[in-house]
Amino acid sequence: MSTLLLVRNGRRAVSLTGVGRRGTDALSGVHPVARRSIIDLSYSAHFMDFQGSSIPSSMKKLVVNKLSPNFREAVSTQTVAIPTPGDAELLVRNRFAGVNASDINYTAGRYDPSVKPPFDAGFEGIGEVVGLGLSASSSYTVGDTVAYFGSGAFAEYTVVPAKESVPVPAVKPEFLTLLVSGATAYIALKRLGDLTKGETVLVTAAAGGTGQFAVQFAKQAGCHVIGTCSTNEKAGFLKSIGCDRPINYTQEDLAKTLRKEYPQGVDVVYESVGGSVLELAVNSLATKGRLIVIGFISGYQTASGIPHFKGGTLPVKLLQKSASIRGFFLPHFLSDYKEALGSMMKMIAKGKLVCEVDCGDMSEEGRFVGLESVFRAVDYLYAGKNLGKVVVEVAPPPVSNSKL
Incomplete structure (x- = not known):
């Protein structure tokens, strides 16, 4: 297996691999390049990315800067550097994020009074793995599709612990409704x-x-x-x-x-x-x-x-x-979580569970697309206009720049 490591300022290296966990090359049918050394400084400035598309140097995310139940008052959009995944973490390019009534309980600081602003907003997301750490590569590879339940989902990219990620068949918002x-x-x-x-x-x-x-x-x-x-x-x-x-x-x-x-x-x-x-x-x-x-x-x-x-x-x-x-x-019931998700995924596969998604297509300003639309989506939910789960399309599907 050919493994590339990311090294920045002499800090611990993390694995970035284009090889699947089943031992086959990610670029099917393409002859792999010659084996590189374990620490490859020529790749120290970027990740090996899904389908050859480059990861930008910065991204947008929603940050809680002030504790308030008024989402628009509490949250702002910030541009920050793309985070680096640790040894047991995944870097996920978010495609969809779920909007919950509890999002404003979170911005009001009601769940954990000890947490002070600034902190990231959003509970759940789904997207593609575009970078990962060495330990995480034993279970995932670049290009895998995953969903997750954790903070920081209102962002273009999120670092997620591999053990808390849920493999999904495809990046569809219906799977997001289960989390x-x-x-x-x-x-x-x-x-x-x-x-x-x-x-x-x-x-x-x-x-x-x-x-x-x-x-x-x-x-x-x-x-x-x-x-x-x-x-x-x-x-x-x-x-x-x-x-x-x-x-x-x-x-x-x-x-x-x-x-x-x-x-x-x-x-x-x-x-x-x-x-x-x-x-x-x-x-x-x-x-x-x-x-x-x-x-x-x-x-x-x-x-x-x-x-x-x-x-x-x-x-x-x-x-x-x-x-x-x-x-x-x-x-308080996370011990039941794995069984619940597994059972619901089976129901979906058998056509026995409806997962209604509302992406705002019928709203006055149209579909919820892009991080800025999260504000509209929260207002929409609290106005009682939604039918089903409110979901924001954070980004369109990635387009490969590879010429291979």
């Missing part, structure tokens, strides 16, 4: 939902990024599924993925509909809105009902991040029904 949105629904319902065939499940914000998966997983478990949404278009989408009773709350009174059509209550609630919707969900629980809180988006844009909740009688309501409220935060 946070899909995994949250899969693991939360499996570990906390205790779903039993024939039970009734209520999914709030059902046509959103994670709601769409909760609907499908509950239906696969043999449950009757109710889904709340804000438009008839979303209601139609919910029916197409198996939702038994979509409720467009802009046209129907949600509380009255639930009392009339489900007088015995609902067994499980997958809840992400908070505030008055959470109060309604508590009141709608059946005996031994389980309410899973995966978020409370209605409060994220406020100074505290927490929507008002009338919880004075909560202990009585739970006791009278032997019901429970369970919180779910994905980083």
Whole structure:
């Protein structure tokens, strides 16, 4: 195997290889050049890149400079040097990045108060490996397509630990929907939902990024599924993925509909809105009902991040029904992550899982393309306009400059 090392200012070398992990040359059919020495200073200024296209010396990324739940106020675009991957790391050219409601919790510093600005924004990305370290080359090679769940995804290039990268068949935004949105629904319902065939499940914000998966997983478990949404278009989408009773709350009174059509209550609630919707969900629980809180988006844009909740009688309501409220935060369940992704990937391969992506094609200013469009995408999500997972196309597919 021919290996090239990158050496800068006498620092530790990292491997950059064009040879696949299966022992075949990356440029199929081309005779390899003569073996080079282990440390090749002639290559000290650049990487060996995917399909022969050069890596620029600088890139753009979104950086949190001020703690605020206002994304536009907290974040700015910066031009920085392309990062160098360490021994067990990959350099990924991002093609798509996912937008999450929690992005503004992150910019507000709510997850880890000890972290101070500046820090990188974005939770999840998917793209091509364009550089890698020596240890990482045992599992990956330049040109592999990977997805990842970690900070710094709102950037043209991101350094990602190889062990935290997920190999994917192709750079398609559908695979990106699994990393946070899909995994949250899969693991939360499996570990906390205790779903039993024939039970009734209520999914709030059902046509959103994670709601769409909760609907499908509950239906696969043999449950009757109710889904709340804000438009008839979303209601139609919910029916197409198996939702038994979509409720467009802009046209129907949600509380009255639930009392009339489900007088015995609902067994499980997958809840992400908070505030008055959470109060309604508590009141709608059946005996031994389980309410899973995966978020409370209605409060994220406020100074505290927490929507008002009338919880004075909560202990009585739970006791009278032997019901429970369970919180779910994905980083606390990473031991389940690999199995969840593997299972969902199999579902996709078998055509048993819909991954609806919203790249803003129907928005007033058009498709979300380029890092600058992340700001529009966050606004779009919080305006409740999205159908499915909001995804930004960070960069178009790479074009090879190789003449071989």
